[in-house]
Amino acid sequence: MMKKQLIMEKALELFATQGFDATTVQQITDYCGISKGAFYLSFKSKDELIIAIIDHFMMRFTADIDHVVRSTNDNLLYEFYHATFRSFHEHFAFAKILMKEQSHSFNKDFFLKMRYYDTLINRTILMLIERLYGKSIEPIKYDLIFSIKGFMHTFSQLFLFSSSPQDLHLLSQSLVEKTNLLAKQVTIPFISKDLFEILKQPINEEITKEQLIGMVEEKLADIEEPIAKESLILLKQQLLDPTLSPAIVKGLLENIRNHPECKWISYLLRNYFEF
Structure with a gap:
């Protein structure tokens, strides 16, 4: 295990029991x-x-739900909720301290980092809504973003306050029903497009091709698994000289998506290639 990874994993255990402020570097x-x-x-x-711990987990979560929204055709809303709560369950310790610390953290970097990922998640949920309902709910789609995020946050607390295992299948089905009812029945919008733009964290920097190439090269230095490594090499070549068909590029992205160290670069490349 790499030293940075070891430190993050061990620190996470301490943060989960003591909180950020009470845990010292010496501990x-x-x-x-x-x-x-x-x-x-x-x-x-x-x-x-x-911040490194937040990036480590939020990059994976953001990339996973984005992939579900972009690639799923059947039962899209169910798969979105199921992926959300499955990720919460798998990273329970991180989710627990994140929900706790967000409520009283005054660290500017922490606040800005969480707003950054919140903006990315908003984008993904907006894509989800537009794929599901099209133009039929245009006046209320921004309200629906906040409703879905409310479901995600509120029902996630079941994992914190209940010692019994949760039925992710039933929970996802229930939230699909609730979301569809809101989409069909709500007629009075509150969140306008202008307000939505004001509330979100601006993302001032778009990732350039040169930056992506540099990130791919960094991953290539760390990755040993042959299929992921070869896929990264071909994706780097596609950035330099785009000659591969969209189907091949999609296949290469799928090859790296499930590698634990490639989720974020997969997300960035997927957006760059507009899949």
Whole structure:
């Protein structure tokens, strides 16, 4: 296991029981069995470690639900909810501290980072709504974004406050019914397009082709699995000289999507190639 990954995993265990503020770098290094010097070779500060943990999990979550929305044709709304709560269940410790810390964190970097991912999730949910309902709910689609996010947040708390296992199938079915009822019955919109634009975190930088090539090269240096590695090589070539058919590019993206270290680059490439 890479040292940075070890530190993040061990720190997450401490954060889950003690919270961000109460956990010190000394406690983290003691728990990892490393020196402070080794810690600071990986992270400049505890805040940088926290942001790295947020990126690690939120990149995966954002990429996973985006893939579901873009690629699923049957039972799209069900698959969206099921993927959401399955991810929450799989990363329970992270989700628990995230929900706890968001309610009282005054760290500017933490706040801006979460708003950044919130904006990406809003985009994905808007795509979901437009795929599901088309122009028929144009006046209320921004309200529906906030309703769906409310379902995601509120029902996620069942995992925190209940010790019994949750039926993800039934939960997803129930939320599909609730969402469809809202889409059909709501007639008085509150969130306008202008208000939606004001509320979202602006994403000032679009990822350039050159930046993507650099990110692919970084992944190539770390990845050993042959299919993922070969797929990344071909995707890099496609960025440099786009000669492959869309079907082949989609297949290459699918090859890397499920690799735990490639979810984010897969998400970025999928958006770049407009799939």
